[in-house]
Amino acid sequence: MIRIFAYDDSIDRLQSLKALISLSDNLSYIGDAENCANVVQEMEDFFPDVVLMDINMPIVDGLEGLKLIKTNFPQIKVLIQTAFDDSEKIFNSISNGASGYILKSDSPTRILQAIEEVYEGGAAINPAIAKRVLEYFSPKKNLEILTVKEQEVLKSLAEGNSYKMVADQLGVSYSTINTHTKHIYEKLHISSLGEAIAWYYKNL
Structure with missing residues (x-):
């Protein structure tokens, strides 16, 4: 069972992710938060296998949350999931240890596949993101x-x-x-x- 914790400042998005993940037999949605203000404590309390991380959030954003997770819990996989495909955000995420980078517009099937890919040690990257990496x-x-x-x-x-x-x-x-x-x-x-x-x- 792959344990998932999600960060997103949209309650609707979190509810959608929870509903999606609950449909999968090998995934377990264990918790969520609207920003990364308490990310270290949350990782200690829940210790997920994979974190679904939004980037643009108030107070403490996803990039800072990513850095804190990888510094304190390097074994936890972080899958960046955002509506934005800004190049700098992509490269900052990848250089700070993100295991993958997908868009919120990706299909539900692709999101589930990406979670499993990063859990198994792969690097899940949306094709449009991969193209930007090559162009950059x-x-x-x-x-x-x-x-x-x-x-x-x-x-x-x-x-x-x-x-x-x-x-x-x-x-x-x-x-x-x-x-x-x-x-x-x-x-x-x-x-x-x-x-x-x-x-x-x-x-x-």
């Missing part, structure tokens, strides 16, 4: 040794797309992607796709 860390000067087309190919591969998907995305042939990838390997002095993707993220 988009390569600039360090990729100037590659042509614009090679940068596009490497970026797409780093996003997890296959050669065929990259080819379809860029409107070129599979062999063209192979050629671009070969040139990328030569310029970066590497020999595998894994190395290329690692280089991409390390050399922004």
Whole structure:
């Protein structure tokens, strides 16, 4: 049974989450609060497995609550759930130990899946959020040794797309992607796709 504690300044939202979670056999809604003013005490009292955390709340917001939880209870998973997709909030959440970041507009099924994913050690991120993360860390000067087309190919591969998907995305042939990838390997002095993707993220 996965124990859930929720933070949100909307009573209606908390009631909706409670109703949703109560429908799942392996989830237990153990408590909630409208802000993080007493977050440390609440974690000590309830000790949940996963915290559903809103960001914008009065008095003590979700980002501060996240920091306090991860500082004092690093084993508790925190899933950020907000109506906002502001880039700075996303990166502050991730850099401060959030296990996932989903939007309140995500489907009920997706919310339940995200809870289970972070509980099992995964990282649940809404696709729109993942795109913003990639855009925020988009390569600039360090990729100037590659042509614009090679940068596009490497970026797409780093996003997890296959050669065929990259080819379809860029409107070129599979062999063209192979050629671009070969040139990328030569310029970066590497020999595998894994190395290329690692280089991409390390050399922004």
